[in-house]
Amino acid sequence: MCRQAQDTGIDLIVALDVHLEKADNVEIMMEKINAAMHDAEQNLEDLQKCCGIFSLPWKSSGPDFEKSEAYKEIWLKPPDPADYQNVVPVPAFAKGPGCKHPGPYPETGRFFERIIGKDSREDEIEKNLEEISRILAKIREIVVDFGTELELQERNLPVIVQKAVSLEERVKIGTETANLILTDEKEG
Secondary structure (H helix, E strand, O other), X not given: OHHHHXXXXXXXXXXXXHHHHHHHHHHHHHXXXXXXXXXXXXXXXXXXXXXXXXXXXXHOOOOOHHHOHHHHHHHHOOOOHHHHHOOOOOOOOOOXXXXXXXXXXXXXXXXXXXXXXXXXXXHHHHHHHHHHHHHHHHHHHHHHHHHHHHHHHHHHHHHHHHHHHHHHHHHHHHHHXXXXXXXXXXXX
């Protein structure tokens, strides 16, 4: 049963790693979309120029999105390292036999008090309890790692949401500008 719990914990960590990788990929793709929108805005601005040389003030596409404070806050501000330094894993257990697991008799280093003395059954019980202790300690470490990763991801999600909202607004503005240019071209 302990082995199944350990395997399940490992599977959870692997699934979390896959999720984290997907979240990183989303952020990378948003960075690429942001760069593509910059290029598209430059192209739209070039389309609005008279003879492709100079801008006509009455055909301005509006304020530059990249000069806004919201853009600077979301896209140009580096992540605050303090946000990620406050993630503290749970401290390990104090003394005891096995791997970071306290036993009921820490002064003897055993999990139970021997009754018979040098009996092979008691030795077997002690070995089994030590193995269970090691497995439980590994499971605990997996759970602590899982919690730490979840906390880091939880702190990263608002940034991804802000970037998505920003991109949505930027694409909307770009689409409106392109529609205005196309309307002017049809009329002119």
